[in-house]
Amino acid sequence: MSAVANAVVVARGLTKRYKNxxxxxxxxxxxxxxxxxxxxxxxxxxxxxALKAILGxxxxxxxxxxxxxxxxxxxxxxxxxxxxxxxxxxxxRWIRVREAVDFVAHVHPRFDRKKCEAFLARTKLxxxxxxxxxxxxxxxxxxxxxxxxxxxxxxVLDEPTLGLDILYRKxxxxxLLEDYFDEDKTIIVTTHQVEEVEHILTDLMFIRDGRIVLxxxxxxxxxRFAEVMVGADRAAAARALKPIDERQxxxxxxxxxxxxxxxxxxxxxxIRRPAVSDLFVATMxxxxx
Amino acid sequence: MKTPVLNxxxxxxxxxxxxxxxxxxxxxxxxGGIFLLLNLMGIVTGEVLRVRHGITWEPSNNLNLFNRALAxxxxxxxxxxxxxxxxxxxxxxxxxxxxxVFFYCLGALYDDRNDRSILFWKSLPVSDTATxxxxxxxxxxxxxxxxxxxxxxxxLLMLVMYAITxxxxxxxxxxxxxxxxxxxxxxxxxxxxPLYFLWSLPTxxxxxxxSAWSRSKPIRWAVALPVxxxxxxxxxxxxxxxxxxxxxxxxxxxxxxxxxxxxxxxxYMNLDNLGGGMAHxxxxxxxxNAYSALxxxxxxxxxxxxxxxxxxxxxxxxxxxxx
Numbered sequence: 001m002s003a004v005a006n007a008v009v010v011a012r013g014l015t016k017r018y019k020n021x022x023x024x025x026x027x028x029x030x031x032x033x034x035x036x037x038x039x040x041x042x043x044x045x046x047x048x049x050a051l052k053a054i055l056g057x058x059x060x061x062x063x064x065x066x067x068x069x070x071x072x073x074x075x076x077x078x079x080x081x082x083x084x085x086x087x088x089x090x091x092x093r094w095i096r097v098r099e100a101v102d103f104v105a106h107v108h109p110r111f112d113r114k115k116c117e118a119f120l121a122r123t124k125l126x127x128x129x130x131x132x133x134x135x136x137x138x139x140x141x142x143x144x145x146x147x148x149x150x151x152x153x154x155x156v157l158d159e160p161t162l163g164l165d166i167l168y169r170k171x172x173x174x175x176l177l178e179d180y181f182d183e184d185k186t187i188i189v190t191t192h193q194v195e196e197v198e199h200i201l202t203d204l205m206f207i208r209d210g211r212i213v214l215x216x217x218x219x220x221x222x223x224r225f226a227e228v229m230v231g232a233d234r235a236a237a238a239r240a241l242k243p244i245d246e247r248q249x250x251x252x253x254x255x256x257x258x259x260x261x262x263x264x265x266x267x268x269x270x271i272r273r274p275a276v277s278d279l280f281v282a283t284m285x286x287x288x289x
Numbered sequence: 290m291k292t293p294v295l296n297x298x299x300x301x302x303x304x305x306x307x308x309x310x311x312x313x314x315x316x317x318x319x320x321g322g323i324f325l326l327l328n329l330m331g332i333v334t335g336e337v338l339r340v341r342h343g344i345t346w347e348p349s350n351n352l353n354l355f356n357r358a359l360a361x362x363x364x365x366x367x368x369x370x371x372x373x374x375x376x377x378x379x380x381x382x383x384x385x386x387x388x389x390v391f392f393y394c395l396g397a398l399y400d401d402r403n404d405r406s407i408l409f410w411k412s413l414p415v416s417d418t419a420t421x422x423x424x425x426x427x428x429x430x431x432x433x434x435x436x437x438x439x440x441x442x443x444x445l446l447m448l449v450m451y452a453i454t455x456x457x458x459x460x461x462x463x464x465x466x467x468x469x470x471x472x473x474x475x476x477x478x479x480x481x482x483p484l485y486f487l488w489s490l491p492t493x494x495x496x497x498x499x500s501a502w503s504r505s506k507p508i509r510w511a512v513a514l515p516v517x518x519x520x521x522x523x524x525x526x527x528x529x530x531x532x533x534x535x536x537x538x539x540x541x542x543x544x545x546x547x548x549x550x551x552x553x554x555x556x557y558m559n560l561d562n563l564g565g566g567m568a569h570x571x572x573x574x575x576x577x578n579a580y581s582a583l584x585x586x587x588x589x590x591x592x593x594x595x596x597x598x599x600x601x602x603x604x605x606x607x608x609x610x611x612x
Binding site (some may be wrong): 016052055057058059075077079080084085086090091092093094095096099102104106107108109143156189260 | 296297300301302304307308401405406407408409410411412413414415416561607608610
């Protein structure tokens with residue numbers, strides 16, 4: 001079987017225009033099952049538009065297949081297999097915990113009520129509590145409990161931890177990894193808090209001005225990019241190898257290289273795996289200029 | 290695997306009830322309660338005034354009155370009067386319901402876009418058609434059903450209240466109550482709900498369409514737009530051109546905005562067979578008469594227009610892209 005037939009998401013020339021700006025310009029990518037993909041980009045790069053297209057929430061040009069379905073035409077069927085948490089706190093403010101669980105249990109054919117109640121038992125949420133009485137962190141706990149009890153093949157998370165404190169953020173990703181994720185499931189996540197997700201990602205996708213500028217698995221990222229700390233004496237030699245970024249720390253320079261042979265770099269200094277955030281900053285240079 | 294359609298619809302309507310319990314349930318209950326309270330206060334005030342001014346009742350006199358009425362074979366009149374009392378509470382509650390349903394429909398497809406909770410609802414495998422139809426069902430079936438139950442219960446409680454008051458004065462009116470037809474009235478009112486559905490479709494369709502369309506304050510589209518057009522038409526009328534204005538206010542504004550209130554179909558009914566006089570006052574609401582309104586073609590044309598607007602609302606719900 002080819003990779004395409006297996007893929008959870010296949011996009012070819014995905015394009016979306018809002019009046020006179022292009023939110024997506026011929027973006028093409030594939031997402032394989034069992035991956036956790038970080039879709040990272042600056043504000044207005046087209047992340048949310050791409051996710052909306054995948055979820056069938058917006059019209060677009062180009063080809064897009066999600067779990068073999070066209071999100072424009074077969075949205076109802078698709079949503080049995082796809083879950084999403086779009087932004088924090090989109091649960092209706094009037095709903096009670098009990099009502100939310102009841103409702104999802106009766107309209108979602110793949111919802112496991114016991115599982116949901118088990119997740120809720122680990123929180124301080126009570127059945128009669130309304131969303132408007134909860135903190136942002138508690139709302140996300142409820143949403144996560146609902147979503148994790150659904151046996152879906154694709155989970156889409158759009159800034160799921162924005163505005164939460166560090167305890168909730170850690171707990172969120174930990175729950176996802178320990179209690180939800182397995183090789184049959186795929187997760188797509190967008191976030192600005194790259195440091196917190198980089199250790200759980202299997203794949204990295206950078207999006208800039210509606211185009212995918214980097215699409216690789218984390219191993220490939222580690223091989224392709226390297227960070228080298230170089231003393232002042234060898235800085236000129238390092239610059240000759242065309243680093244994509246340079247910054248100064250304690251009188252030394254840290255260079256970021258894209259696709260330069262290891263042997264060459266080892267001669268310059270100590271090689272480290274770059275942090276995704278540094279990679280991101282280097283790749284997105286000049287975005288807002 | 291797939292949740293059966295009816296079961297899904299049941300839960301969708303239940304969801305609407307949860308969110309709008311205040312309007313659908315408490316508004317009619319409180320209206321009925323206030324109505325009863327005002328009546329009770331009226332009775333108490335009457336009693337207090339009577340005692341203060343030393344007016345004594347002449348029960349026998351009253352009894353004679355009633356007996357005379359019965360002797361004259363006007364039981365039907367008394368029954369109709371009692372039925373009208375029962376019905377009047379439902380009529381009042383129905384007006385309250387009309388307002389509730391109007392504003393409910395106006396917000397039904399807008400509020401969740403406004404607070405972004407639409408992103409949660411859309412994450413569930415529920416079609417937009419089912420969502421919009423569940424809101425229509427909540428407005429045209431659930432709300433009137435609750436209003437009828439509250440109205441009839443209030444009406445009966447009121448009858449009992451007056452019966453007790455009178456019997457304290459030695460007037461045996463309990464047997465008069467058997468002349469009333471509470472079950473027939475309840476049946477007629479519930480049986481009218483499908484007629485209400487048809488009648489209100491143009492208003493429901495228009496409000497849901499505006500609700501799905503509007504990016505802010507749907508009432509501006511729903512109310513201001515037709516009224517401004519009406520005023521402009523009125524201008525032309527003043528200038529001596531087309532006399533479309535009256536027709537417009539009656540058939541467009543009236544049917545698009547005011548048909549959330551039940552009973553407007555009275556004007557469409559065939560009243561030729563209706564008996565005259567007090568005894569037949571309640572015949573208006575009985576089904577064979579009420580449904581004669583279906584013979585008016587314009588009722589069907591308006592309902593068709595409503596259905597088209599609901600299709601439009603479903604389409605907008607599917608594709609409206611807000612951010």
